[in-house]
Amino acid sequence: MEHTLHTNTEPTTHGSVRTYTLGFILSIVATVIPYIALTHHLVSSEIFIFIAVGAAVVQLFVQLVLFLHLSFKKHSLLNSILVAYTGVMVLTIVIGTLWVMHNLNKNMEAQHNVYMEQLYSPRSQEY
Amino acid sequence: MKNKHHELAEKAATENLTFGFWLYIMSDCLIFASLFVTYVVLQDQTFGGPTIKDITNLPYILTETFILLTSSFTTGLGTLAIHARRPRRAAAWFTLTLALGIAFLIMEVAEFQMLIAEGHTWKISAFMSAYFTLIGTHGLHVALGSLWMGILILMLLIRGYSETMKRRFLALSIFWHFLDVIWIFIFTFVYLMGSL
Numbered sequence: 001m002e003h004t005l006h007t008n009t010e011p012t013t014h015g016s017v018r019t020y021t022l023g024f025i026l027s028i029v030a031t032v033i034p035y036i037a038l039t040h041h042l043v044s045s046e047i048f049i050f051i052a053v054g055a056a057v058v059q060l061f062v063q064l065v066l067f068l069h070l071s072f073k074k075h076s077l078l079n080s081i082l083v084a085y086t087g088v089m090v091l092t093i094v095i096g097t098l099w100v101m102h103n104l105n106k107n108m109e110a111q112h113n114v115y116m117e118q119l120y121s122p123r124s125q126e127y
Numbered sequence: 128m129k130n131k132h133h134e135l136a137e138k139a140a141t142e143n144l145t146f147g148f149w150l151y152i153m154s155d156c157l158i159f160a161s162l163f164v165t166y167v168v169l170q171d172q173t174f175g176g177p178t179i180k181d182i183t184n185l186p187y188i189l190t191e192t193f194i195l196l197t198s199s200f201t202t203g204l205g206t207l208a209i210h211a212r213r214p215r216r217a218a219a220w221f222t223l224t225l226a227l228g229i230a231f232l233i234m235e236v237a238e239f240q241m242l243i244a245e246g247h248t249w250k251i252s253a254f255m256s257a258y259f260t261l262i263g264t265h266g267l268h269v270a271l272g273s274l275w276m277g278i279l280i281l282m283l284l285i286r287g288y289s290e291t292m293k294r295r296f297l298a299l300s301i302f303w304h305f306l307d308v309i310w311i312f313i314f315t316f317v318y319l320m321g322s323l
Contacts, residue, residue, distance in 0.1 A: 038319055
């Protein structure tokens with residue numbers, strides 16, 4: 001009897017020791033770089049934010065591809081589309097919330113009322 | 128002829144379950160996104176209490192991060208063993224993963240206990256509420272995933288390998304990798320950014 005398909009050991013469908021190890025090492029690097037940059041004060045705050053966000057995004061994609069085997073191959077295409085769509089939803093929620101709350105805080109700051117300020121200005125306290 | 132039909136049916140069943148489970152994971156993602164942005168919006172509302180900088184111990188967090196990351200790696204190796212139809216080897220890797228997951232949980236619970244003992248509970252400020260909710264929800268996912276993992280390992284050892292067990296382990300591994308992905312963002316945006 002012909003040996004059937006069930007011994008599918010294709011790295012593309014479910015990885016291999018090599019791809020998992022590569023993913024592990026890349027993730028460690030992506031974790032350590034921002035950590036060291038922060039704890040040893042290697043860069044300014046602005047640059048650090050850029051590095052940290054960049055490293056997080058890199059590690060995200062490393063894990064999505066090498067650990068979770070997302071790809072555009074036929075067996076994984078629908079999963080990838082789903083994840084990409086969820087990414088859009090997440091961006092909407094996050095950016096939308098930050099924008100709304102920023103506007104809220106800005107609008108709730110103390111109102112500057114010229115008339116009231118004149119009434120309570122130092123000069124108006126003179127008898 | 129019948130054997131090939133069976134193989135294709137199993138392959139389709141696996142792909143369907145995998146997609147269905149991804150759907151669930153994506154809904155979980157939306158929950159975490161909401162908790163995340165709630166935390167970001169409230170992180171400065173400390174009401175005179177501790178700030179994120181006050182309660183963060185970076186080496187401790189880095190240790191937790193490496194534990195979870197390694198557990199994601201061992202999950203991968205366990206999944207390879209499942210695909211290779213080697214149940215005892217798979218059980219070994221997943222038991223190691225479970226041990227790492229429990230180690231992470233112990234560290235997280237210890238951190239929470241220390242905070243509570245010092246009076247820094249979720250009740251004292253919006254920041255602390257958001258912090259405990261976000262980190263706690265992630266921890267709860269790790270705990271439930273660990274329970275699921277323990278059950279699956281026992282089932283695998285008792286009942287042996289089957290296509291059904293394979294599908295269950297595939298779903299579990301997606302879940303576990305997803306937890307590490309969420310932690311990447313917690314590590315970066317809560318702890319690293321918080322320590323700026």
